[in-house]
Amino acid sequence: MRLVQLAHNQISEVLKPGDIGLDATAGNGHDTLFLAKQVGLSGKVFSIDIQPQAIQNTKILVQKNGLDAVVQLLLGSHCDLLSLVDERAHGQVKASMFNLGYLPGGDHAVITSASHTIQAITQAYELTSAGGIISILCYRGHSGGKGETVSVEELCESKQWFYEKTEGSENPTSPVLILIRKN
Ligand SMILES: C[S@@+](CC[C@H](N)C(=O)[O-])C[C@H]1O[C@@H](n2cnc3c(N)ncnc32)[C@H](O)[C@@H]1O
Structure with a gap:
């Protein structure tokens, strides 16, 4: 199974209609659309990207699917998550997704x-409610990707968070999925 599919499967067990989701790397909007479908019209998804192009692509995709009312698009860096996300949602986010790397295309x-x-990720953990989940899909094949993956694992260890790691294959450059659960 592809790691993105594994992430979606695990999130769909936690994220339900009416919940709040967060996509910290909107990109072309596929993960945002998945989160929006999970929470439905009674829920909310914050979708962040540093590139206007990604915000625009995500906007078009959610509009096409009639879910634009569910999604709040935010242009900025995810390192400012706490100030970007509406305060009323702090501590209420059920699932956050990070799909690292660059924008395909x-x-x-x-x-x-x-x-x-x-x-x-540290801020996303603060935003997460008890029982919530954070998924981080890391790519080790590009320059800086391996170091970024190691940093994510070191963060989880240092914070003593409960997390699981799944490698795409035995190939050391394969992607890695890290799932953090907040109890
Ligand atoms: C692999 S893509 C995300 C794919 C996306 N989740 C999808 O479903 O199409 C990674 C995205 O991270 C974004 N990005 C890079 N640095 C960022 C930052 N500091 N804050 C927010 N987004 C960032 C890039 O602009 C790119 O769109």
Whole structure:
């Protein structure tokens, strides 16, 4: 099973209609759309990206699917999550997704970085409700990707969070899925 599918499966066990979801790397909007379908018209999804192109792509996708009222698009860096996300949602987010790396079909120079990713995950944990989940899909095949993946694991260890790690294959450059659960 592809790791993105594994992430969706695990999230769908936690994220239900009426809940709040967060996509910290909107990209082309596929994960945002998945989260929006899970929470439905009574829920809410915050969808963040540092690139206007990604925000625009995500907007078009959710509009096409009639879910634009559910999604709040936020242009900015996920290292500012706590100030970007409405205060009323703090501590209420049931599921957050990070799909690291660059925008497929976009500018490959705009890429997630270990330092921003670590700050963003720390803030996402604060935003998460008890019983919530954070999924982080890390890519080790590009420059900086391996270091970023190690930094994510070190963060989980240092915070003593409950997390599971799944590697795509035995290939050391395969993607890695990290699922953090907040009890
Ligand atoms: C692999 S793509 C995300 C794919 C997306 N989840 C989807 O379903 O199509 C990674 C995204 O992270 C974004 N990104 C990079 N650095 C960021 C940052 N500091 N804050 C927010 N987004 C960032 C890029 O602009 C890119 O769109």
